[in-house]
Amino acid sequence: MSYITDHNILIFLIQFFLLLGLAKGLGGIFRRMKQPAITAEILVGVLLGPTIFGRFLPGMSQVIFPLDSTQQNMLETISWLGLLFFLLEVGLEVDFSSAWRQKGDALKIALTDIFVPLAITIVPWFFIPDSFLVDPAKRYIFALFMATVMTITDMPITVRALRELGVAKTDLGFLVV
Secondary structure, rough: OOOOOHHHHHHHHHHHHHHHHHHHHHHHHHHOOOHHHHHHHHHHHHHHHHOOOHHHHHHHHHHHOOHHHHHHHHHHHHHHHHHOOOOHHHHHHOOHHEEEOOOOHHHHHHHHHHHHHHHHHHHHHHOHHHHHHHOOHHHHHHHHHHHHHHHHHHHHHHHHHHHHHHOOOHHHHHOOO
């Protein structure tokens, strides 16, 4: 068992404020350029991740984002909490009278939005090489799991984009969500 040290907390705070500061700063610049802030926030993740920062400044990347499991768990925990509170807030804003008025359309869209992407994304997972699977005999379960994950992970981004466009609380916004 590993314990959180003062050093872990310092690194976590550096990570947190670096990610938050760059995301908000670049998001503000993107808003002034009439672009969605979420694009800037995703870009910050790409820039600070292993793709750019980790490749071009690996030593600095290792200092700020060490491979220590305790450190990674701390950042992952705050990420999940942020996502949880965001989705909770969005769920509390749902206008159920709008849902009731559009129940037929909403049901058709919901079912289509689940099953069509699921059917499209499940197929490629059947062709993944056995060397990438823990148990090749359970390929069907793995394919279904991955297709489900890929189908539902776009919800927070969709909601965020609708909010930035100002249509999240409209009938159209409800149908999209």
